[in-house]
Amino acid sequence: MSQQEIPNLLTGTVSSLYIHVPFCQSKCHYCDFYSLAGADSQLVQVWHETIKVELQRLSREAESNGVSILPLETIYYGGGTPSLLPFEFLAEELELCRELFGIAETAEITLEANPEQIKTEETAAEWLTIGFNRLSIGLQSASDHLLRIMGRRHNKEDALRAVCFAHEAGFCNISADIISGLPDAQMSDIEETLAFIDNLPLTHLSCYALDVPHDSYFAKMLAADCSRFPDDRLEREMFHHIREVLIDRGFNHYEISNFALDSFQSRHNTVYWRAEPYLAAGPSASSYLAGIRRSNPASLMEWKKTVLEDGPFSADTVTEIISEEEAARESILLGLRLLSGVKAKDFQQRHSRDYRQLFAGQIKKLSQAGLLNFDGDTLRLTHEGEDFCNIVFREFV
Ligand code: SF4
Numbered sequence: 001m002s003q004q005e006i007p008n009l010l011t012g013t014v015s016s017l018y019i020h021v022p023f024c025q026s027k028c029h030y031c032d033f034y035s036l037a038g039a040d041s042q043l044v045q046v047w048h049e050t051i052k053v054e055l056q057r058l059s060r061e062a063e064s065n066g067v068s069i070l071p072l073e074t075i076y077y078g079g080g081t082p083s084l085l086p087f088e089f090l091a092e093e094l095e096l097c098r099e100l101f102g103i104a105e106t107a108e109i110t111l112e113a114n115p116e117q118i119k120t121e122e123t124a125a126e127w128l129t130i131g132f133n134r135l136s137i138g139l140q141s142a143s144d145h146l147l148r149i150m151g152r153r154h155n156k157e158d159a160l161r162a163v164c165f166a167h168e169a170g171f172c173n174i175s176a177d178i179i180s181g182l183p184d185a186q187m188s189d190i191e192e193t194l195a196f197i198d199n200l201p202l203t204h205l206s207c208y209a210l211d212v213p214h215d216s217y218f219a220k221m222l223a224a225d226c227s228r229f230p231d232d233r234l235e236r237e238m239f240h241h242i243r244e245v246l247i248d249r250g251f252n253h254y255e256i257s258n259f260a261l262d263s264f265q266s267r268h269n270t271v272y273w274r275a276e277p278y279l280a281a282g283p284s285a286s287s288y289l290a291g292i293r294r295s296n297p298a299s300l301m302e303w304k305k306t307v308l309e310d311g312p313f314s315a316d317t318v319t320e321i322i323s324e325e326e327a328a329r330e331s332i333l334l335g336l337r338l339l340s341g342v343k344a345k346d347f348q349q350r351h352s353r354d355y356r357q358l359f360a361g362q363i364k365k366l367s368q369a370g371l372l373n374f375d376g377d378t379l380r381l382t383h384e385g386e387d388f389c390n391i392v393f394r395e396f397v
Contacts (some may be wrong), residue, residue, distance in 0.1 A: 012290035015035040015070040015104070016271045017097065018281030021079040022300055025116075029151040030179070032213035034284035035080040043300060047282070048089045052096055052305045054281045059100035065313040069279065069288050071102030077107045077132075083113035097184065103131070105245075108173075108267040110134040114367040115154040118162035124169035135166050136206075139176040142196035143189040146182050151217065156196065167201040173264055175204035179237035180242065182210055183221060183228040190238045194245050203264035207242050208257050209235055212340035236301075236387055256337050256386055273337050275330045281312075286319070291327060293320040316356045327351065328358060332379070333396045336389070341380030355379065 023039040038044065046120075062069050075097060077090075090111075097103060106267045111132045118124055124135070137159070141147055144155045154162075166174055178193060197205070197242065210229075222229055230238070243253055251259035256272060258266065271278050280287035283303035286295040294317040297303045310316060322330065328351045335342035347355045356374070363379065364374040371385035371392050385392050 005055075012066045012277070013068045013070055014277040014279055014289055015073040015074045016268060016276070016278040016280060017072055017101070018268075018280040018282075018285055018287075018376045019075070019077050019082075020280070020285040020296075021077060021082040021085060021095070021112075022283050023046065023079065023084050024081045025084065025114075026151065027217075029217035030210060030212065030218055034079065036300065039081075039084050044085065044089070046304060047095070047300060048085075050092060050304045051281055054312060055093070055096055055100055057307065057311045057381045058279055058281065061311055061313050065290075067277075069101045070106075071104045072097060073104050073107050073269060075103070075107065076268040080110055081114050081117070082111050083117040087126050087130060089212055090127070090132075094131045098131075108134055110136055110266075110268060111173075112136045113161040113162070113166075114138050115151075115162035118165050121165045121169045124166040124171060133171070134173040134175065135171050136175040136177070137162060137166070139163075139193075140179050141182065141185075141189060142193040143185075146189055149183055149256060150179075157225075160196070160200070163200045163202065173203050174201060174341050175206060175264075175266065176200070176202050178205060178207045178216055178242065179210050180207060180238040181230050183218065183230075183237070185230055187234075187238065188243065190241055194242065196224070198249065203261045204266060205246060205251065206257055207239065207246075207259065209239060212305065215285050254339055256339070256381075256389055270338070273334045275327070275334045279283070287312075288322075291322045292318055293322065295319045324351065328353060328355070329396050332359065333393050335380055336379070336385075336392065339380065339386075341378040343378045346376075357397065366392055 020034070022035045023044060024035040024037055025039060027035070027037045051359055059069065075094070094109070103109070109132050111127055111134070113135050115137060127135070139159050140150060140152060142156050142159065147155055163174060164178070176197065180190065204304055211389060246259045247253055252265075253259050254265050255269070258269070260266070277289045278287060279289070280296070283296055283300050284298035286293060296317060297306055306314060306317065331347060331350060332342055332355060342355070344355060347353070363372060363374060366385070367374065370382055372387055373380050373382050381389060
């Protein structure tokens with residue numbers, strides 16, 4: 001990190017905003033994000049009216065809570081399925097952000113979109129006109145049989161059309177998600193997905209290993225027949241193959257699960273990995289400001305009540321006050337996700353401590369196990385450490 005990149009944690013300034021859109025057409029079989037299946041238009045209207053109030057209250061109440069909101073450098077609409085929202089709602093909300101906080105001229109403004117919602121070039125063009133300049137598309141796989149198993153509503157053809165329409169409309173920064181380790185997946189499915197994306201104008205890829213949340217449909221499948229799920233060894237082989245091919249195609253593997261061309265690293269997600277502050281709005285959304293983590297209720301109606309009655313800085317939304325000791329651990333935990341690692345001098349500048357002394361035991365143990373490497377300047381995960389990052393992170397919790 002350069003001097004300029006050291007976050008303003010202690011001064012309580014913030015320039016990133018996450019907005020959670022809690023609606024999906026149906027629930028995918030691996031998902032435990034808070035979202036309501038069905039996207040009832042009356043509920044969408046309730047969400048839209050409430051998010052406007054929440055943004056206004058954030059702006060009004062920030063300073064009295066020691067937080068200065070700078071013109072926004074990143075805005076991220078996640079969910080749920082933000083691409084389900086009517087254009088006029090999105091336009092009104094972004095305009096409100098501009099009025100309340102300001103939006104930096106070079107801001108990264110991301111919309112998560114599902115392929116089946118990008119049916120025409122005009123749809124994507126409209127998002128561009130409103131102000132979005134980055135799309136994150138839920139591709140997940142190019143194998144139709146795996147898309148069906150996941151309960152996705154699109155097929156390979158839809159995904160091809162969606163990315164092409166977005167690109168033709170003028171989006172120059174398009175990311176796609178891929179999942180490895182899906183039930184019934186073979187290496188040939190990974191090959192098919194890699195061949196498919198080779199022809200797409202993508203600037204960024206997020207490649208996640210399947211995680212099976214407790215109350216998901218996949219959890220029941222796993223309990224019924226675990227042999228359908230690739231074991232860890234095969235899942236890692238799949239990921240290694242993806243990594244090798246993407247690097248070969250010129251993508252920079254910059255975070256454990258993320259790859260980008262040139263300067264297309266996700267600026268918004270990098271804020272999380274650097275443990276920098278961010279605002280959040282919408283049900284279940286979590287913010288991190290001035291060392292305090294707050295989470296909104298994961299229920300549309302409870303969130304509405306909290307926003308209207310208590311406001312964004314209510315004591316009830318505080319889920320964690322991060323002590324200096326915890327902040328130091330988080331800097332390592334999150335910073336190691338970035339493959340550029342954590343520089344000793346940046347850590348010293350931020351926490352006024354030397355991590356080589358503070359975490360001497362952990363660094364020695366994990367280095368001896370071949371999971372961490374310190375080159376005299378920067379602490380990084382080794383390739384093996386990337387595969388066993390949970391073991392590494394557990395040592396710092
Ligand atoms: S569309 Fe996305 S948020 Fe909605 S259920 Fe599927 S994975 Fe979850």
